[in-house]
Amino acid sequence: xxxxNGKNTPPVPASAAAPAPAANPHDLEIKDALVIFSPxxxxxxxxxxxxxxxxxxxxxxxxxxxxxxxxxxxxxxARTRGxxxxxxxxxxxxxxxxxxRIKDAGNMIGDREVLAVLLRELLKPEYRDGVILDGxxxxxVQVECLKMLFEKMVQLRREFYATPLAIxxxxxxxxxxxxxxxxxxxxxxxxxxxxxxxxxxxxxxxxGHGVMLEERATDFDDKLARRRYRVFKEQTWDALLSLxxxxxxxxxxxxxxxxxxxxxxxxxxxxxxxxxxxxxxxxRLRTLxxxxxxxxxxxxxxxxxxxxxxxxxxELFQRVxxxxxxxxxxxxxxxxxxxxxxxxxxxxxLNEPDAxxxxxxxxxxxxxxxxxxxxxxxxxxxxxxxxxxxxxxVKKVYRTIIRFKGSEIRRG
Numbered sequence: 001x002x003x004x005n006g007k008n009t010p011p012v013p014a015s016a017a018a019p020a021p022a023a024n025p026h027d028l029e030i031k032d033a034l035v036i037f038s039p040x041x042x043x044x045x046x047x048x049x050x051x052x053x054x055x056x057x058x059x060x061x062x063x064x065x066x067x068x069x070x071x072x073x074x075x076x077x078a079r080t081r082g083x084x085x086x087x088x089x090x091x092x093x094x095x096x097x098x099x100x101r102i103k104d105a106g107n108m109i110g111d112r113e114v115l116a117v118l119l120r121e122l123l124k125p126e127y128r129d130g131v132i133l134d135g136x137x138x139x140x141v142q143v144e145c146l147k148m149l150f151e152k153m154v155q156l157r158r159e160f161y162a163t164p165l166a167i168x169x170x171x172x173x174x175x176x177x178x179x180x181x182x183x184x185x186x187x188x189x190x191x192x193x194x195x196x197x198x199x200x201x202x203x204x205x206x207x208g209h210g211v212m213l214e215e216r217a218t219d220f221d222d223k224l225a226r227r228r229y230r231v232f233k234e235q236t237w238d239a240l241l242s243l244x245x246x247x248x249x250x251x252x253x254x255x256x257x258x259x260x261x262x263x264x265x266x267x268x269x270x271x272x273x274x275x276x277x278x279x280x281x282x283x284r285l286r287t288l289x290x291x292x293x294x295x296x297x298x299x300x301x302x303x304x305x306x307x308x309x310x311x312x313x314x315e316l317f318q319r320v321x322x323x324x325x326x327x328x329x330x331x332x333x334x335x336x337x338x339x340x341x342x343x344x345x346x347x348x349x350l351n352e353p354d355a356x357x358x359x360x361x362x363x364x365x366x367x368x369x370x371x372x373x374x375x376x377x378x379x380x381x382x383x384x385x386x387x388x389x390x391x392x393x394v395k396k397v398y399r400t401i402i403r404f405k406g407s408e409i410r411r412g
Contacts, residue, residue, distance in 0.1 A: 033144030036112045041152060044119060051160070054168045055122050055153050058130030058276070061137070061146075061247075062087070063240045064179035066218070066228050067189030068254040069261065070134060073179060076262055078132060080269050085126045090135030093117055111141045119149070128168075137239050147246065150174055171278040174247040176240050177268070179254040179261075187225045194219025248275060302364055309358050319349045320358045332368075332402055339406025345398045356398075369403045 044053060060081065064070040074087050094109055094117065102109055118136060121127075137143045153172040160169045181189070197213045198220075204210040218224040243249070250268040254261050274282055309317040328343055335341040349355055356372060363370035378392040 029140045030144050033141050033148060036115060036141065037145045037148045040116050040119060048123065050156065051165055053123065053156060054128060055172070056127045056129070056131045057170045058173045058175065060130070060132045061174065061176045061240065062132050062134045063236050064254065065181050065186045065232050067186045067193065068179035068181045070179060072258070073261060073265065074132060074134065077177065077265055077269065080266055081130060083130050083132065085131055087132035087134050088121055090114065093121060111139060111145065114142065115145050138236050140239060140242070143239050143242055173276055176243055176247055176249045177252060178240055178250070179252050181255045183226065183229050185255050186229045187222060190219050190225040191222065302361060305361055306365060313354060316352055316355060317358055320355055320362065323347050323349055324359070324362055337407050339404045341402045343400045343402065345400065346395065350398050351396060363402065367404060371401045373399045375399055
């Protein structure tokens with residue numbers, strides 16, 4: 001080989017020509033996760049059968065800074081999403097006799113044990129509609145395992161979609177909810193909790209009544225409390241944040257008063273049909289307007305209709321106004337205290353085309369909520385003595401429910 005300066009140089013072995021590229025940390029995490037996930041999944045298939053691998057329709061991954069109020073807000077989150085099952089708390093799940101034996105033997109509870117215990121737990125029937133999962137994932141390998149689980153859930157849905165078992169493999173939804181407070185607030189809340197716990201336990205010891213609460217070392221030491229917060233930011237926070245572009249992510253400001261926290265939760269987790277329905281179900285329903293879309297221009301539409309009645313059908317419009325003013329409104333006024341009146345009418349004007357629409361719109365314009373139900377009643381009209389046949393006529397009765405804000409009476 002000749003160098004640029006014209007001198008011969010010994011050939012360089014291919015293996016030494018350039019250093020081997022460094023392994024991508026993310027690729028290593030995926031590889032580690034696959035080594036853990038694959039045998040666990042194969043074991044589940046072997047033990048339960050694929051048709052019984054029925055995971056929750058919705059999984060809410062709940063994370064939060066120390067003192068952010070996960071325990072306080074978990075029940076509210078469950079009610080907001082209509083979940084009746086208890087949350088799956090990883091710390092409690094890993095406190096089983098089996099896990100204690102691992103720890104007593106001097107071994108760490110690793111990602112493999114965590115995932116194996118969790119997947120079996122999630123197969124329980126009580127979690128079918130949805131579950132809150134507290135404390136997972138906490139490592140980057142667990143994050144990759146979660147992605148693999150979601151892929152398996154999607155595969156199962158596709159596999160059983162056109163079978164009688166389809167209802168057990170619905171469109172899966174994974175949501176991430178993070179309750180966030182800053183370090184200063186977290187430390188203050190941890191130390192406050194420690195003080196309250198200490199006072200409570202002293203009272204239990206003194207009186208012999210009540211249940212002792214767990215005293216965490218981090219709740220009594222400023223430095224430990226700060227360290228716990230930083231561990232959350234470096235591990236749990238990063239693990240959940242890495243899923244932001246894959247699953248539905250909700251960052252809840254938990255530093256405000258509890259009422260505002262609940263408002264923030266409702267605002268983030270309110271029902272979204274495009275997120276929760278199976279795509280085919282959503283496509284079938286999407287042609288129907290949403291209530292929120294209808295009410296946006298409801299006032300303008302009401303004005304347009306009333307003006308249209310006046311311009312195109314003034315005589316019928318006046319007859320409906322007369323009916324309301326002379327026959328209906330006197331009854332409504334007698335119910336001013338309750339704000340609720342039930343009125344039946346057989347007035348023939350309501351049989352006219354468009355009259356009923358005018359009737360309801362007029363009440364709406366005046367600030368009332370009117371609902372009309374048409375009842376058809378057969379009334380004997382004549383009797384044929386020769387045949388004994390009774391001929392009936394149909395009578396229409398318009399049953400109207402009118403609601404409005406009633407008067408308040410102060411009682412001394």
